[in-house]
Amino acid sequence: MHSARSLSVGLIGAGGMGMRHAENLHRHVGAARLAAAYDLDRGRAEQVAALCGAAVYDDPLRLIQDDRIEAVIIASPDATHAGFVQECLRWGKPVLCEKPLATSAADAARVIAAESALGSRLVSVGLMRRFDPYHVAVQQVAASRRLGRPILYKGVHRNAAIPYDVRGEVIVTNSAGHDIDAVRWLQAKGGSLRERAHEWRAKAIGFTHYAKARVESDSRLPKGLDERTVINFLNDIAALYLVKIHWDLITKRWTQAPFTYRYEWLTVFYLVFLLVRSRKQAPKK
């Protein structure tokens, strides 16, 4: 049961993370309740609302502006974050924004400037490692210098599965942020960070005031015998077998009269296209 004084929270984005925040509020946070939900896909907002007894909104800005909504959680796609946070700041609403705060440094800086101008801290970013007991324990040991000065931070983040059209830069803005934040947090003092992004592989190597840090975020699991490797291997065997049993036909007939065997050639080209496409690791820029 929620008390009548519980904080009314609005949720923007009711997908995987949005639903998790809603459930956490509903089940574990007695001092707050989910009062409103918006999602581009209304069905998702309705699902969350049904769980928590919240109202469904058709417009995210109306949700933010509504006087009855006292705080906002943003769990919509990355590119929408900065705009929604700015709107929350405009209306003086505390906001928990899922990471990243923005998808460009310039947008993030504008949000920080807007919050600083207000003179009160209203924005929290969903960098949950800072609240994870194991990470907190490491941070406390590092900060205490009980084991001496930290000399190396190494963070490795692997996404087991990632949508086909996700580009390399997104690995930096979406995933590496956890580690880039941890570098600064674990070593207490900040410093400059240099980042390099490649298609499908992004590394950020940072040097802080104290130590060296290496952050590696990847869209693939470590090399090994995964499902994809096995499927690729079986595809290769099947392709070689097909070539072997058709070898006489290919060399003696199909190459002699290509037009007569055009459908066979078309089939070959199509199969090669499928093989190449299945190997393609990243879309072209």
Ligand SMILES: NC(=O)c1ccc[n+]([C@@H]2O[C@H](COP(=O)([O-])OP(=O)(O)OC[C@H]3O[C@@H](n4cnc5c(N)ncnc54)[C@H](O)[C@@H]3O)[C@@H](O)[C@H]2O)c1
């Ligand atoms: N802190 C973490 O560890 C962590 C983990 C996973 C995801 N995230 C972040 O949470 C956010 C959501 O990720 P997710 O995994 O829940 O994705 P998701 O795709 O499951 O959910 C996103 C939801 O946003 C909705 N949406 C799309 N455009 C919208 C818009 N303009 N306005 C409002 N809603 C819109 C979609 O319909 C969908 O329901 C992302 O920014 C992601 O980076 C953080």
